[in-house]
Amino acid sequence: MGIINSYYCLAMYLIYNAFGIYVIFKFNKIFFDRTNGNKKIELLAYIVYFVVTSIVYLSWNLPILTVVTNLILCFAVNCVYNSNQIKRLVMSILINAIFFLSESISYIIMIKGNLKNIEFVLSFISTLLTFVLVLILENIINNKKTEKVAVVHWEVIFTVPAISIYIAFVLVSSSYLFVQTSLGILGLLSINFLIFYLYDEIAEIYEIKYEKALLQQKNKAYLNELDLIKTSNESLRSLKHDLKNHILTLESMTENNETEKTQKYLGKMRSELSISGNYSCTYNYSLDSILNYKLQKAKELGAEVKANVNFPQNLEIEQFDITIVLGNLLDNAIESIQECKDKFIELNINVERGVLFINIKNSTIRPDNVKALNVWRTSKSQGENHGFGLKQIKKTIDEYNGGFDIFIKNNICEANIMMYIKK
Numbered sequence: 120m121g122i123i124n125s126y127y128c129l130a131m132y133l134i135y136n137a138f139g140i141y142v143i144f145k146f147n148k149i150f151f152d153r154t155n156g157n158k159k160i161e162l163l164a165y166i167v168y169f170v171v172t173s174i175v176y177l178s179w180n181l182p183i184l185t186v187v188t189n190l191i192l193c194f195a196v197n198c199v200y201n202s203n204q205i206k207r208l209v210m211s212i213l214i215n216a217i218f219f220l221s222e223s224i225s226y227i228i229m230i231k232g233n234l235k236n237i238e239f240v241l242s243f244i245s246t247l248l249t250f251v252l253v254l255i256l257e258n259i260i261n262n263k264k265t266e267k268v269a270v271v272h273w274e275v276i277f278t279v280p281a282i283s284i285y286i287a288f289v290l291v292s293s294s295y296l297f298v299q300t301s302l303g304i305l306g307l308l309s310i311n312f313l314i315f316y317l318y319d320e321i322a323e324i325y326e327i328k329y330e331k332a333l334l335q336q337k338n339k340a341y342l343n344e345l346d347l348i349k350t351s352n353e354s355l356r357s358l359k360h361d362l363k364n365h366i367l368t369l370e371s372m373t374e375n376n377e378t379e380k381t382q383k384y385l386g387k388m389r390s391e392l393s394i395s396g397n398y399s400c401t402y403n404y405s406l407d408s409i410l411n412y413k414l415q416k417a418k419e420l421g422a423e424v425k426a427n428v429n430f431p432q433n434l435e436i437e438q439f440d441i442t443i444v445l446g447n448l449l450d451n452a453i454e455s456i457q458e459c460k461d462k463f464i465e466l467n468i469n470v471e472r473g474v475l476f477i478n479i480k481n482s483t484i485r486p487d488n489v490k491a492l493n494v495w496r497t498s499k500s501q502g503e504n505h506g507f508g509l510k511q512i513k514k515t516i517d518e519y520n521g522g523f524d525i526f527i528k529n530n531i532c533e534a535n536i537m538m539y540i541k542k
Contacts, residue, residue, distance in 0.1 A: 131301055133173060135242045138308065139218070139249070140169045143193065146214045146253050149260055151200035164196045189215055217256075221248035240291050243304050247280045247311060254315075279314045283307040333442065398426040398466075405438040406430055406445070413449035414464065420453065422462035422482075429469045436475070436540050440515045444477070447512050448534055452481035455532055459484055470540070475521075477536040485527050512536075 144165055153161070175188045193211035200207075225244035254277075290303045365384075372381045399410040406428075414424050449464075456462040459482040467478040509525075516523050521538035 129177070131305065132176070132242070134305065134308065135246050136173055137169060138246050138312065140165055142246070142250050142253055143196070143214055147197065147200065147210065149257050150210050151197065151202055153200065156200060161199050164199050168192045168196055186215065217252050218245070218249050221245040221252060224248055240287055243287055243308065244284055247284060250315065251277060251280050280311055283311055333446070398424065399428045401428055401430040402432050403430055406441055409442055409446055413446070413453065414466070417453050417456065417464045420457060420462060422456050422464050425465045427467045431470055434470060434475070434540055440518070443511050443515050444536065448479050452479055452532070455483040455485070456481050473540055475538040475540050479534045481532050483527060483530055483532040485532065
């Protein structure tokens with residue numbers, strides 16, 4: 120029986136160590152960019168990490184040697200990612216500190232509970248605690264995914280490990296044989312791994328869903344822009360074709376001092392050149408497309424639309440980011456004016472000394488002094504997207520060290536944005 124127990128202990132350690140390596144991988148995903156990395160080399164690095172740490176622990180089982188080995192291998196694995204040496208070292212120390220914190224908490228829990236098989240259960244509890252701590256860290260630092268995940272999913276993610284730890288206590292405190300207890304805890308660990316994997320899949324689905332919706336929106340905007348260009352070209356061709364006749368007519372009116380007729384005639388020519396829905400003409404295709412598409416949509420809803428857009432062509436800002444900010448702002452404005460009798464949207468965009476200023480005003484029936492988040496939450500019809508657009512705007516603005524303010528006064532909702540951008 121002792122030999123069997125030894126084999127089970129060996130198997131359990133290898134499983135816990137493999138799960139711990141996965142936790143380190145998930146931790147590194149938060150802080151390092153894996154986009155341009157070699158996935159095969161990355162996988163090989165983690166396999167070597169697993170093999171070496173397993174050999175060191177099973178051969179010598181010295182705490183100091185184990186800690187030093189983990190620090191060195193963590194740093195070696197981090198060298199796979201494109202970063203500087205200081206960051207690699209700091210991240211190696213940080214993840215090991217998290218492991219140490221989890222083991223300390225687990226040890227205190229075990230001592231207070233007077234439980235047997237302390238080392239056996241200690242590995243299980245510390246592994247789960249470390250993973251939960253990494254998830255919390257991911258939520259704080261890399262909220263790109265977690266903003267999209269529903270609250271109920273987060274409740275499951277944190278509740279399952281807590282219940283698993285409790286069940287582990289019950290199993291260890293019971294009269295079950297070591298093998299039965301080991302299999303039970305192994306099953307719990309497997310369930311938790313599947314839950315965490317499901318979390319990643321759900322987050323990825325939300326991410327793809329949002330990007331797909333954004334892409335569809337941009338495609339519609341581009342098609343709208345093409346229609347505007349086509350209409351503009353047709354108007355120019357028509358005017359050019361009849362330009363000689365127009366000049367002769369204007370000369371005749373001028374010679375006869377028909378000032379009023381001349382002005383009306385010029386006004387008609389001006390209106391012929393004025394293209395409906397062409398509110399932005401900055402020669403920045405992405406910006407013009409999204410603005411013209413959204414503002415034309417507001418116009419079709421019966422809103423009075425005013426736009427003053429001053430946006431240099433050489434402004435260093437990601438097209439994806441400007442689409443997120445202006446797209447969500449205008450979506451909110453359009454959603455808000457639909458409830459109003461007197462509809463209007465006023466947009467002002469200006470750049471001064473490398474700082475981008477965006478101001479949007481729109482009519483609303485919302486009361487004054489409503490908090491910014493509530494302005495958006497109460498105007499969205501789909502519950503799962505409540506406040507999501509606002510979070511995306513704030514997240515994007517934070518990347519440019521900017522500021523964002525939104526308030527309501529006298530049935531006018533006003534949003535002000537400032538983003539620091541290199542020219």
